[in-house]
Amino acid sequence: MSISEILGSCPVPLSRYERITLGHGSGGQLMADLIHKLFVPAFENETLAALEDQATLDFGGNGERLAFTTDSYVVKPLFFPGGDIGSLAVHGTVNDLAVGGATPLALSAGFILEEGLEVEVLTRIVKSMAEACSLAGVRLVTGDTKVVERGKADGVFVNTSGVGSVPAGLRLSISSARPGDRIVLSGTIGDHGVAILSVREGLAFETAIESDSAPLHELTRLMLEACPSIRCMRDLTRGGLSSAVHELALASGVGVRLDERAIPMKPQVRAACEILGLDSVYVANEGKLMAVVPAPDAEALVEAMRRHPLGRDAAVVGEIVEAHPRYVVMLSSVGGERVVTRISGEQLPRIC
Amino acid sequence: MCLGIPGMVVDTFEEHGILMGKVSFDGVVKKICLDHVRDARSGDYVLVHVGFALSKIDEAEAKETFDLLEKMGGLEEIREPKT
Amino acid sequence: MKYLDEYRDPRAAQKLVAEIERIQTRPWTLMEICGGQTHTIVKFGIDRLLPEAVALVHGPGCPVCVTPLEMIDRAHAIAVRPEVTFASFGDMLRVPGTRSDLLALKAHGADVRVVYSPLDAVELAAAHPEREVVFFAIGFETTSPANAMAVKQAARRGLSNFSVLVSHVLVPPALRAILESPDNRVQGFLGPGHVCTVVGTEEYEPIAERYRVPIEVTGFEPVDMLEGILACVEQLEAGRAEVRTPYRRVVRREGNQAAKALVGEVFEVCDRKWRGIGTIPASGYRLREEYSFFDAERRFDVAAIEARESSVCISGEILRGVKKPVDCPAFGEACTPENPLGATMVSAEGACAAYYAYGRHLAGVGG
Numbered sequence: 042m043s044i045s046e047i048l049g050s051c052p053v054p055l056s057r058y059e060r061i062t063l064g065h066g067s068g069g070q071l072m073a074d075l076i077h078k079l080f081v082p083a084f085e086n087e088t089l090a091a092l093e094d095q096a097t098l099d100f101g102g103n104g105e106r107l108a109f110t111t112d113s114y115v116v117k118p119l120f121f122p123g124g125d126i127g128s129l130a131v132h133g134t135v136n137d138l139a140v141g142g143a144t145p146l147a148l149s150a151g152f153i154l155e156e157g158l159e160v161e162v163l164t165r166i167v168k169s170m171a172e173a174c175s176l177a178g179v180r181l182v183t184g185d186t187k188v189v190e191r192g193k194a195d196g197v198f199v200n201t202s203g204v205g206s207v208p209a210g211l212r213l214s215i216s217s218a219r220p221g222d223r224i225v226l227s228g229t230i231g232d233h234g235v236a237i238l239s240v241r242e243g244l245a246f247e248t249a250i251e252s253d254s255a256p257l258h259e260l261t262r263l264m265l266e267a268c269p270s271i272r273c274m275r276d277l278t279r280g281g282l283s284s285a286v287h288e289l290a291l292a293s294g295v296g297v298r299l300d301e302r303a304i305p306m307k308p309q310v311r312a313a314c315e316i317l318g319l320d321s322v323y324v325a326n327e328g329k330l331m332a333v334v335p336a337p338d339a340e341a342l343v344e345a346m347r348r349h350p351l352g353r354d355a356a357v358v359g360e361i362v363e364a365h366p367r368y369v370v371m372l373s374s375v376g377g378e379r380v381v382t383r384i385s386g387e388q389l390p391r392i393c
Numbered sequence: 394m395c396l397g398i399p400g401m402v403v404d405t406f407e408e409h410g411i412l413m414g415k416v417s418f419d420g421v422v423k424k425i426c427l428d429h430v431r432d433a434r435s436g437d438y439v440l441v442h443v444g445f446a447l448s449k450i451d452e453a454e455a456k457e458t459f460d461l462l463e464k465m466g467g468l469e470e471i472r473e474p475k476t
Numbered sequence: 477m478k479y480l481d482e483y484r485d486p487r488a489a490q491k492l493v494a495e496i497e498r499i500q501t502r503p504w505t506l507m508e509i510c511g512g513q514t515h516t517i518v519k520f521g522i523d524r525l526l527p528e529a530v531a532l533v534h535g536p537g538c539p540v541c542v543t544p545l546e547m548i549d550r551a552h553a554i555a556v557r558p559e560v561t562f563a564s565f566g567d568m569l570r571v572p573g574t575r576s577d578l579l580a581l582k583a584h585g586a587d588v589r590v591v592y593s594p595l596d597a598v599e600l601a602a603a604h605p606e607r608e609v610v611f612f613a614i615g616f617e618t619t620s621p622a623n624a625m626a627v628k629q630a631a632r633r634g635l636s637n638f639s640v641l642v643s644h645v646l647v648p649p650a651l652r653a654i655l656e657s658p659d660n661r662v663q664g665f666l667g668p669g670h671v672c673t674v675v676g677t678e679e680y681e682p683i684a685e686r687y688r689v690p691i692e693v694t695g696f697e698p699v700d701m702l703e704g705i706l707a708c709v710e711q712l713e714a715g716r717a718e719v720r721t722p723y724r725r726v727v728r729r730e731g732n733q734a735a736k737a738l739v740g741e742v743f744e745v746c747d748r749k750w751r752g753i754g755t756i757p758a759s760g761y762r763l764r765e766e767y768s769f770f771d772a773e774r775r776f777d778v779a780a781i782e783a784r785e786s787s788v789c790i791s792g793e794i795l796r797g798v799k800k801p802v803d804c805p806a807f808g809e810a811c812t813p814e815n816p817l818g819a820t821m822v823s824a825e826g827a828c829a830a831y832y833a834y835g836r837h838l839a840g841v842g843g
Contacts, residue, residue: 448726
């Protein structure tokens, strides 16, 4: 089908916007519209339509499967407390593999460089990527470089794709959550988003809130060993905790209940969200994941996670329910309830 | 309207002819204009809106709310929250 | 966080709710004036905790919602100019004008920046003398000292490339307009805690007396709101109509004198058009003649831009508290945050957006 045929056959307008806006990249409703109404129908296959963090493909004959994922990194500024676009690009793709239960094997990197970028800046980024690869136990085995004219890229854009191996018999999926299951977070939310905002012009804080970008492959391996009954894992990125639980609720056709008081947050991250009027459930994360696990195994899983440095603040933050399928409800800290809706675009600071 | 957040003054200084300060919000420090609360000193809490302190927070008045709540009845009278 | 967490204590909230239930004997309709207060009510599910007989109606205290359409269009006309760096609070970026919004204009190449404070815009002007930096100075009285300071600092520092597009509005005239309206059903008010931090509470006394309505000047955290609601219900049950201030930890009767003096130096009262309500005399601020050099409307010659409202949107009735978002047939259907028909849906604390964000259109979900 041609694009015009696809769009022509869909009675619901893709968006009221004729042009892509920043909101389309924020992990919220606009982006979901783009994925569901343009990309998925265009490429028409079950693996893509499942929209997991990684695609697992049958490969060879022994039951082991290949996990394959890709991600592009356009973060601005290029360097921020706790990381840079390079380390982010490695950790992010490693994590997309890890949450599928894959052992990361190798990455590729495609660079789009802006004319005028200082070589020294690129060198720092590349060194950071090399360190991150070493930390994650992956090799960067192939790549590509393009240069575009001044003004056509923010210094550097990076795409990393990754492959990993999923053991035979392991089938994690976000469509497998069942009422009664518990939702576990590996740690505090909002760190990355606030760290980025803290160095962005006009919204500066003087306090170093650091991005939590980190490779989660060791933590996920530990989690799967301690708790083979895990249904699925998802790394939290753009759109925050909200996007992750919404994707889960939609894919599994279940309701989600979160307990605001149980959600871990660093005091400074919380304070920064209060100052800017940001709702922390929508703020971006990096080195954090969410896991869904049957209720009887939740406590043991959290204990196991807390033994790893990247899981020391792990907590049960909610549960899967039969009620209100596909919707997410949160119990507020004063005991009232609210429905968490999917954010429509980029969350902006407010004065009111 | 009017998002206003309480923070603690940790430093004061003059800049471009007005009184500015560093205010800490649970460890997050931001440069804030203190020119409308010129008697604010390090250790004082102020209410901050769009980078401006609008008022010092009166500790005694704040305490009064909770004293009144105490008088309203003991914990044993609290009902289950409505869900 | 000190002076924040205590006001989110669930046990304190429960006590206040229990007390409201204990003393209330008749149905009462209250209005919380500020958008930030609406936000708290919906985010923490406070209206679900209250007895059904205490109804909350959302007021016009959303400067983003009441900014007239032509002012939005003027902002857009300025923002698209190639020499302009247009700085604004985040709230304004998605408010639809006649043709577009600032975020879409940014996608088309306009230099639009979000700032936290008006002084950040002043710094932009200082750092970029080659650019015309325009700051969208919206707000109620609360934000007026900050906006006034920005203009004064630009003058002091000789930043001729700085200007402000002013759309300030005042609460008391809006309150009077609501109370004068024949279909008004509001019996008591939760007053604007941060507006009063700046201006004080004196000007509310004649309103309480003239219209026989209690006004409890209330803060923004859940315990503050419940305290204000309880006090308002107490007054109504006793037949009283006074101005009181539960939010005493920051609000004084005389307000902040230094801030008021600065505002008086830079701004003067003028008639202002309110989106959805119409022109209310003496209900806004404009720059005084001495500061007119910094008036972006004059500098960029956009004052002549006029605009027409959408016929479907009932923002006006929602702002006046006559209708609730759920009363609008377009709410959650044709009108959503992705496709807002009017400002009360676009502004994060506009009544419609606040209700949508916390899911009221999903009838029955969340109990």
